[in-house]
Every structure is written in structure tokens, then in C-alpha cells.
Amino acid sequence: MVPMSAQAQPTPDREEPRRGRPRSETAHQKVLEATSRLLAHTSYDSITVEGIAAEAGVGKQTIYRWWKNKAQVVLEAVLTGSAQLDLTPVQDTGDLRRDLHTWMRETIAECFQEEHIAMARSLITAGLEGLPTTAELIQQGGGWDSGALLNRLRAAAERGEIPADTEVEVAASALTDPLIFHIITGKVRTAEWGQELVNIVISGVAAPGDA
Amino acid sequence: MVPMSAQAQPTPDREEPRRGRPRSETAHQKVLEATSRLLAHTSYDSITVEGIAAEAGVGKQTIYRWWKNKAQVVLEAVLTGSAQLDLTPVQDTGDLRRDLHTWMRETIAECFQEEHIAMARSLITAGLEGLPTTAELIQQGGGWDSGALLNRLRAAAERGEIPADTEVEVAASALTDPLIFHIITGKVRTAEWGQELVNIVISGVAAPGDA
Amino acid sequence: MVPMSAQAQPTPDREEPRRGRPRSETAHQKVLEATSRLLAHTSYDSITVEGIAAEAGVGKQTIYRWWKNKAQVVLEAVLTGSAQLDLTPVQDTGDLRRDLHTWMRETIAECFQEEHIAMARSLITAGLEGLPTTAELIQQGGGWDSGALLNRLRAAAERGEIPADTEVEVAASALTDPLIFHIITGKVRTAEWGQELVNIVISGVAAPGDA
Amino acid sequence: MVPMSAQAQPTPDREEPRRGRPRSETAHQKVLEATSRLLAHTSYDSITVEGIAAEAGVGKQTIYRWWKNKAQVVLEAVLTGSAQLDLTPVQDTGDLRRDLHTWMRETIAECFQEEHIAMARSLITAGLEGLPTTAELIQQGGGWDSGALLNRLRAAAERGEIPADTEVEVAASALTDPLIFHIITGKVRTAEWGQELVNIVISGVAAPGDA
DNA sequence: CAATAAGCGAGACGGTACGTCGTGTCTTCTT
DNA sequence: AAGAAGACACGACGTACCGTCTCGCTTATTG
Numbered sequence: 030m031v032p033m034s035a036q037a038q039p040t041p042d043r044e045e046p047r048r049g050r051p052r053s054e055t056a057h058q059k060v061l062e063a064t065s066r067l068l069a070h071t072s073y074d075s076i077t078v079e080g081i082a083a084e085a086g087v088g089k090q091t092i093y094r095w096w097k098n099k100a101q102v103v104l105e106a107v108l109t110g111s112a113q114l115d116l117t118p119v120q121d122t123g124d125l126r127r128d129l130h131t132w133m134r135e136t137i138a139e140c141f142q143e144e145h146i147a148m149a150r151s152l153i154t155a156g157l158e159g160l161p162t163t164a165e166l167i168q169q170g171g172g173w174d175s176g177a178l179l180n181r182l183r184a185a186a187e188r189g190e191i192p193a194d195t196e197v198e199v200a201a202s203a204l205t206d207p208l209i210f211h212i213i214t215g216k217v218r219t220a221e222w223g224q225e226l227v228n229i230v231i232s233g234v235a236a237p238g239d240a
Numbered sequence: 241m242v243p244m245s246a247q248a249q250p251t252p253d254r255e256e257p258r259r260g261r262p263r264s265e266t267a268h269q270k271v272l273e274a275t276s277r278l279l280a281h282t283s284y285d286s287i288t289v290e291g292i293a294a295e296a297g298v299g300k301q302t303i304y305r306w307w308k309n310k311a312q313v314v315l316e317a318v319l320t321g322s323a324q325l326d327l328t329p330v331q332d333t334g335d336l337r338r339d340l341h342t343w344m345r346e347t348i349a350e351c352f353q354e355e356h357i358a359m360a361r362s363l364i365t366a367g368l369e370g371l372p373t374t375a376e377l378i379q380q381g382g383g384w385d386s387g388a389l390l391n392r393l394r395a396a397a398e399r400g401e402i403p404a405d406t407e408v409e410v411a412a413s414a415l416t417d418p419l420i421f422h423i424i425t426g427k428v429r430t431a432e433w434g435q436e437l438v439n440i441v442i443s444g445v446a447a448p449g450d451a
Numbered sequence: 452m453v454p455m456s457a458q459a460q461p462t463p464d465r466e467e468p469r470r471g472r473p474r475s476e477t478a479h480q481k482v483l484e485a486t487s488r489l490l491a492h493t494s495y496d497s498i499t500v501e502g503i504a505a506e507a508g509v510g511k512q513t514i515y516r517w518w519k520n521k522a523q524v525v526l527e528a529v530l531t532g533s534a535q536l537d538l539t540p541v542q543d544t545g546d547l548r549r550d551l552h553t554w555m556r557e558t559i560a561e562c563f564q565e566e567h568i569a570m571a572r573s574l575i576t577a578g579l580e581g582l583p584t585t586a587e588l589i590q591q592g593g594g595w596d597s598g599a600l601l602n603r604l605r606a607a608a609e610r611g612e613i614p615a616d617t618e619v620e621v622a623a624s625a626l627t628d629p630l631i632f633h634i635i636t637g638k639v640r641t642a643e644w645g646q647e648l649v650n651i652v653i654s655g656v657a658a659p660g661d662a
Numbered sequence: 663m664v665p666m667s668a669q670a671q672p673t674p675d676r677e678e679p680r681r682g683r684p685r686s687e688t689a690h691q692k693v694l695e696a697t698s699r700l701l702a703h704t705s706y707d708s709i710t711v712e713g714i715a716a717e718a719g720v721g722k723q724t725i726y727r728w729w730k731n732k733a734q735v736v737l738e739a740v741l742t743g744s745a746q747l748d749l750t751p752v753q754d755t756g757d758l759r760r761d762l763h764t765w766m767r768e769t770i771a772e773c774f775q776e777e778h779i780a781m782a783r784s785l786i787t788a789g790l791e792g793l794p795t796t797a798e799l800i801q802q803g804g805g806w807d808s809g810a811l812l813n814r815l816r817a818a819a820e821r822g823e824i825p826a827d828t829e830v831e832v833a834a835s836a837l838t839d840p841l842i843f844h845i846i847t848g849k850v851r852t853a854e855w856g857q858e859l860v861n862i863v864i865s866g867v868a869a870p871g872d873a
Numbered sequence: 874c875a876a877t878a879a880g881c882g883a884g885a886c887g888g889t890a891c892g893t894c895g896t897g898t899c900t901t902c903t904t
Numbered sequence: 905a906a907g908a909a910g911a912c913a914c915g916a917c918g919t920a921c922c923g924t925c926t927c928g929c930t931t932a933t934t935g
Binding site for chain 2: 072073074150153154156157158196199200202203206207209210211213214222225226228229230231232233
């Protein structure tokens with residue numbers, strides 16, 4: 030899957046020592062795990078809060094104590110759950126073009142799998158159904174983490190593989206966004222498509238426009 | 241909005257003249273208009289079929305006579321509603337880079353408006369919530385129509401502005417998809433970002449990789 | 452059971468011809484029957500609206516369309532359902548004391564049965580939980596119908612068996628209310644207790660006070 | 663209110679001195695008072711344990727340490743709360759009929775007051791909702807205490823005002839039960855009604871049936 | 874006088890039911 | 905036969921209570 034990571038701390042929690050029985054981190058965790066489990070074989074909107082509660086062995090109210098609605102739960106489940114998928118690294122052999130081709134090949138192989146597609150779609154849907162704020166959550170707090178990719182591009186810029194003033198973020202967008210968009214909409218993309226995309230972007234970056 | 245167009249013929253229209261009272265095209269239209277009106281200030285899932293029916297002054301059954309579920313109605317409303325936005329053409333002055341810069345500038349100006357963003361999001365959600373088939377509907381039947389863009393690129397290829405073997409569809413993807421993705425996730429993008437994206441892609445296309 | 456009868460017309464219904472699909476009297480009936488069935492082996496408060504809906508094969512909303520809450524449903528079910536229990540008649544052999552003794556014996560035999568006790572309790576609870584108005588419903592609209600008893604007493608008064616100015620309603624109360632109250636609270640009463648009660652009341656009625 | 667009294671000793675009090683912090687009788691009392699306060703303007707089932715706890719400034723668990731469920735709390739609150747209402751005595755002037763008339767007049771005046779009615783209803787509901795055992799609690803342990811009335815009748819029997827073999831308990835039932843039943847169902851009764859009831863019963867008792 | 878045990882207010886927990894709302898179908902009468 | 909209207913079965917929503925279970929703190933009794 031396109032790498033994502035999330036810190037997702039829904040309760041910034043003023044550190045005043047709460048009274049009464051403290052919230053059970055166990056319950057919190059059980060819910061996220063149950064949600065992930067359900068997301069594997071169910072689309073966002075056929076997931077129900079009641080279903081999550083049942084699967085987690087948790088009271089519905091407990092879910093609403095931690096999250097404001099279904100979108101938030103799913104969002105956090107996807108974001109934290111996929112953190113471990115954040116492992117398509119971008120190697121640095123010194124040859125940018127080769128490294129990106131490798132990365133693209135692996136990423137495509139990994140991403141276009143039933144389960145990851147389902148998760149990505151849930152992420153989008155959950156993000157869109159949440160408040161406007163939630164959309165921000167996707168981008169900023171975690172969402173698709175193109176960090177590794179960005180780092181590789183920055184290294185290339187410093188090292189002179191590509192011009193030092195390259196807008197690496199734009200270049201990264203040109204690589205990841207078509208990928209993500211095609212995952213979501215269900216257009217299956219072949220390795221060749223990916224290779225060509227890398228070629229175009231790398232060449233474009235390497236040969237700065239005459240504009 | 242990113243140009244889309246839709247023919248949206250949900251009824252493959254058997255040409256046998258039906259018996260009894262013919263379906264009211266008026267009602268059909270009223271529904272689409274009402275839906276568009278609602279989409280302007282409401283997110284996909286807080287739109288209800290009952291709400292649409294009420295807004296349109298139409299019976300619920302009439303809606304289900306034409307479309308098979310909510311997702312389809314919204315989908316068609318978005319697709320046809322945006323058809324008239326499909327007017328960001330790509331001019332052909334002979335200078336590809338300049339033409340694309342112009343197109344990008346205009347598109348960004350047009351797209352990042354509250355109302356278009358809401359529609360784009362609804363499109364995605366409706367597409368995802370519909371059957372798997374629906375996802376295809378977005379891309380194929382209508383969806384984001386990068387037709388004008390593709391044509392301009394093909395013209396450039398034929399004319400030798402860019403290499404004849406250029407994968408124009410990939411290049412188009414590299415331009416439109418980051419745009420779309422940022423619209424739906426709510427990342428607002430400046431004109432500069434767009435210009436840089438065009439630069440990268442055009443240069444990359446123009447200077448075929450040495451790979 | 453202590454005789455009750457009810458007309459229970461929750462919808463006084465202005466006779467303007469309603470538009471749209473008319474309410475299904477069938478559904479209405481299915482609910483009442485299901486409720487009666489449940490009341491037989493369940494106490495009032497362990498009956499649930501969801502349970503009634505399931506038992507009746509009816510949507511929950513349909514119940515709430517006809518009745519305002521659980522108390523109202525149960526109330527109507529008990530009242531209408533028991534109408535057929537209104538059959539402990541008071542015979543008229545010309546001998547009031549003997550007739551009442553007979554009636555009392557039969558009523559006690561009939562009333563102190565698990566199932567009737569449960570219904571009577573549900574009636575009270577439903578009545579009390581409903582609005583203040585509901586309490587009125589019990590007395591006026593139906594509730595415990597001491598009609599047959601009253602008639603027998605009135606006949607006796609006209610015929611001179613008891614003084615013509617006898618307050619027959621008070622006398623009836625003195626007979627039925629202890630009976631009802633003991634059913635509700637669960638005090639099981641023997642035939643002897645009933646006989647003695649009849650004796651006291653009849654004698655009291657026959658021998659007008661010297662006050 | 664119809665006189666009741668309650669000993670209500672929910673803890674049969676094993677006399678081994680418990681270890682640890684002793685239960686706070688203060689808390690116990692605060693709960694009962696809070697419950698009584700709530701009972702004044704709320705029906706049984708819109709009273710909540712959480713509400714009682716809040717009103718009493720007490721933890722919920724403290725309530726469940728003393729009583730086994732809501733019905734028990736309310737039950738005890740009503741029973742003990744009304745103990746102080748147990749003061750409609752039956753005087754003994756030697757004239758039974760007069761004494762009972764006086765008692766009836768005072769009792770009716772006292773009983774048919776909003777607040778007492780509410781309490782009586784709660785008592786019934788609480789009794790019915792409790793376990794079967796609870797129903798017994800009403801009658802036996804406390805409930806409506808017709809003790810004073812019974813005593814007056816027994817005195818009359820010993821003294822020859824009424825036949826020595828009078829079934830005083832039945833006679834008392836014929837007086838109190840109609841009263842109670844009318845309170846809970848909300849039928850407001852006038853003083854005349856009460857007077858007539860007394861007349862009938864006294865006469866009936868005085869003039870033993872010729873059966 | 875510490876250790877121990879149980880009570881305390883507070884409030885989260887797993888449950889269950891509530892009453893509302895939306896979906897997609899069905900049924901009435903009207904056009 | 906299609907239209908507007910609206911009831912239908914179904915099922916999820918988010919809330920409210922129930923009775924239980926921790927928390928950290930307080931208060932007696934016991935060693």
C-alpha cells in the first residue's frame with residue numbers, strides 16, 4: 030500500500046489526573062484491531078459501529094467515548110493499522126532513476142491487492158465523511174506518507190543528481206498521486222505504466238524546463 | 241473542476257414504445273437539479289433520497305424507477321452537472337508548454353472552489369459506495385474527462401513537439417491525478433504548484449529518459 | 452380475570468381521506484396479538500418494543516407510528532385482549548346473596564391464575580408508566596368492567612331486594628377492588644375470603660346503617 | 663396516604679463486627695432522602711439510579727452495596743418515607759361508626775394529594791418490577807399498614823360493638839383496598855364516597871348475613 | 874502506629890433497549 | 905402505466921441506564 034503513517038492522538042488530554050476509573054487503553058486497542066479485521070473483508074459503509082463493538086467485545090458507548098463517530102474510528106484504524114505497511118522503502122544506490130523504478134515496481138505489486146485497496150478506499154471515504162477537519166487529518170497527521178520518497182529526492186538534489194532547486198514535493202506528487210488515485214478508483218495499473226511514469230518525472234526533473 | 245463529461249444513460253433504453261403513461265422526463269430532470277442543488281451545501285452521505293424527493297417535489301418511487309440507488313442518482317447528478325464545467329479547454333497555440341500552463345492556471349482557479357470541491361468529493365464517495373461496477377463508471381462512462389488534454393498531447397506528439405512514442409496517457413495522469421487528489425483531500429494548491437508540475441511533466445516528456 | 456373491556460381508539464381520526472398508502476390494519480392487529488402472546492409469559496418491563504416487533508414480524512417504526520410508546524401498546528393489548536375475559540357473568544336467580552357468592556367463587560377461581568395475574572399487573576404498570584392521562588384510560592375507557600356486577604345490583608335495588616337508594620357503585624367497589632388489589636400484589640385469596648367479603652357487603656347493603 | 667410502615671432491614675445484620683471501614687449510615691440516609699425528593703415530581707421509571715446517586719452526592723456503587731437494585735431502593739424510600747405519614751390513627755370513642763367516618767374523612771383528605779399519589783404509584787411499580795419476592799415485601803414487611811384500623815375493629819369485636827366472630831381482616835380490606843386502588847388508578851374520590859363505603863361495611867359487619 | 878481491609882465518590886466498562894432516521898419496496902389514489 | 909404520497913420491513917444510529925468493575929482516597933480495626 031502507499032505508505033501511510035499516523036500518530037492520531039484524538040485526545041490531546043490535559044494532564045490533570047482524571048477522577049474515576051480511567052479509560053481502558055485495552056478497550057481502545059480492541060476496537061482498532063476489530064475495525065482493521067472488519068475492513069479486510071468489508072467496505073467502509075457496510076461496516077457498522079454495532080458490528081465493530083460486537084467484534085471487539087466492547088460496549089457501543091465505549092466506542093463513542095473515544096471517537097465521535099464511525100468515520101473517526103475507521104480513520105484511526107486505517108491510519109494506525111497501516112503504519113506497519115509504511116515499509117516500502119526507497120533505497121539509495123546513488124542511481125535515482127533505478128531506485129525509483131525499483132520502488133515503483135514494489136509499490137505497485139504491493140498496493141494492488143484486494144485488502145490494501147479496500148483499506149485505501151475506506152480511508153478516503155472515512156476522511157470525506159468526517160468533518161472538513163478530517164480531510165486535513167489525512168494529509169497532515171498521517172495519510173499517505175511519502176516521506177521516504179521525499180528524502181530520497183532531497184538526497185538526490187543535495188548530491189547533484191538532480192538540480193538543487195528542484196521542487197521535490199511536486200515531483201513526489203507526480204509520482205504518488207496518480208498511483209493513489211488509480212487505487213481508489215479501481216483502475217488497475219501495470220508495472221509498465223509505473224515505469225513510464227517514473228521515466229517522465231525523472232527526466233522532467235533532470236532536464237529543467239526551458240520555460 | 242477537472243473536466244468531466246457524462247453521457248449517463250442508466251437506462252440502455254430498449255426502443256420498444258412502452259405502454260401506459262410514459263415516464264416524465266421532467267421528473268427525471270427535476271431530480272437531477274434538486275440533487276445538484278443539495279450537493280452544493282451537503283456532503284454525500286448527509287444527502288438523503290427522501291430529501292431529494294422532497295426538494296424535487298417528486299415521489300420517492302419515481303427516483304427508484306430511474307436509478308437503482310442513491311449512489312447512482314448522485315453520480316449522475318455530479319457527472320451531468322459538471323458537464324457544463326467541462327469547458328476548460330486546452331488551447332493549441334503550437335507551444336505546448338505555454339498551452340498547458342494556461343490550462344493549469346485556469347483549471348486551478350476554477351477547481352478550488354467550495355462548490356466544486358463538494359461535488360468532486362461526492363463523486364468519489366458515490367462511486368465508492370456504488371457497486372464495484374460503479375467505480376468503473378467514474379473512469380469510463382464519464383468521470384474526469386482528460387480528453388481535451390489527451391488530444392492536445394497527441395497533437396503535440398504527431399507534430400513533433402514531443403517524441404512520437406510518448407505515452408500521452410501517462411503524462412496526462414501525471415498532470416490531472418495530483419490535481420484531483422488534492423481537490424478531494426482538501427489540500428489547497430497554488431498556481432505556482434501547478435506551474436511547477438507542468439514544467440516537470442513537460443520537460444520529462446520532452447527529454448526522454450536515458451534509461 | 453376481573454372483567455375488563457376496552458374500545459381503545461387511539462386515533463380519533465379526522466375523516467379526511469388520507470393520501471399515500473393507508474396504514475395497515477393488519478400490522479396494527481399483528482402487533483396487538485404479538486404483544487398478548489408475549490404478555491402471557493413475560494412481565495411488563497421485560498417486554499421490549501423490539502421484541503414485539505420481531506414477534507409480530509413488523510418494523511419497529513410501524514409500532515411507533517400507531518402508539519406513542521411501549522406503555523400504550525401494552526395497554527391497548529391488555530385492554531382489547533381481555534375483552535374476551537369479560538365473561539364472568541353475574542346470574543340473576545332472584546337471590547342476590549347466592550348470586551354474588553357464585554360470582555365471587557367463579558371469579559376467584561378464574562383470576563388467580565398465573566396468566567391472568569401477569570396481565571393484570573402489566574395493565575397496572577403500563578397504566579402507571581403512561582402519561583397521567585393513561586391512568587384515566589384504565590378507568591373510563593375500559594379497565595376493569597364491573598358492568599355485569601353493577602347491573603345485578605341495580606336490578607336488586609329496583610326489585611326491592613336491597614334498598615332503592617343503595618349506592619351500587621360503592622358496593623361494587625367494595626367487592627371488586629379488594630379482589631383486584633390482591634391479584635396485583637400477589638396476595639392469594641381463598642374462596643372463603645371471598646365469601647366473607649360478599650357477606651359483609653351484602654349485609655351492609657341490606658341493613659342500611661343507623662347513622 | 664394510606665398508612666404504611668416499614669422496618670426495611672435489607673441487611674439481616676450478622677452481628678460479627680465487619681472489618682475495614684464501616685458502611686456510612688449517612689450515605690444510606692442521603693440516598694433515601696434523595697430518592698424521596700425525586701419521587702415527589704417523577705414517576706418510578708423516569709427515576710434513575712444515576713440520578714439518585716447524583717442527587718445524593720453519592721457513588722453509584724454505594725447504592726448497590728446497600729440495595730440490590732433500583733426497585734429495592736425506591737421501595738424502601740417509599741416505605742420509610744411514608745412511615746411518618748402513618749399518623750392517620752383511628753380514634754376510639756366507643757362509637758365504631760363515628761370513628762371510622764372520621765378516619766375515612768381524614769385519610770381521603772390526606773391521600774389524594776399529588777405527592778402521595780406519586781409515591782403510592784411508585785410503590786406499586788417498584789413492587790411489581792422487583793422480584794416476585796418484592797411483591798410479598800409490600801404486603802408483609804411493610805406495605806399498607808392497616809394495623810391501626812385492624813386494632814380498632816378487634817377492639818370493637820371484643821367489646822361487643824360488632825359480633826365477636828367478625829372477620830376483621832376482610833372488613834378492613836373492604837375499606838382500605840378500594841381506597842388504595844382508586845389512588846393508584848387516579849380516580850379521585852370524594853368524602854361522600856368514603857362515607858358511604860364506611861356505612862356499607864359497618865352495617866354489613868354489624869348485621870351478620872342471614873345466609 | 875503501621876498494616877490491612879473495606880468503604881467512599883467518581884466514572885468507565887459490557888450490555889440492552891430506546892426512539893429516530895434512512896433505504897428500497899409496496900400500496901393507495903390521481904393524472 | 906406513471907405520478908405524488910406515504911406506510912411498510914429492515915436495520916443502523918447515537919443516547920440513556922443498568923449493574924459491575926476499577927481508580928485513588930479515606931477511615932476504622934487489628935497486629
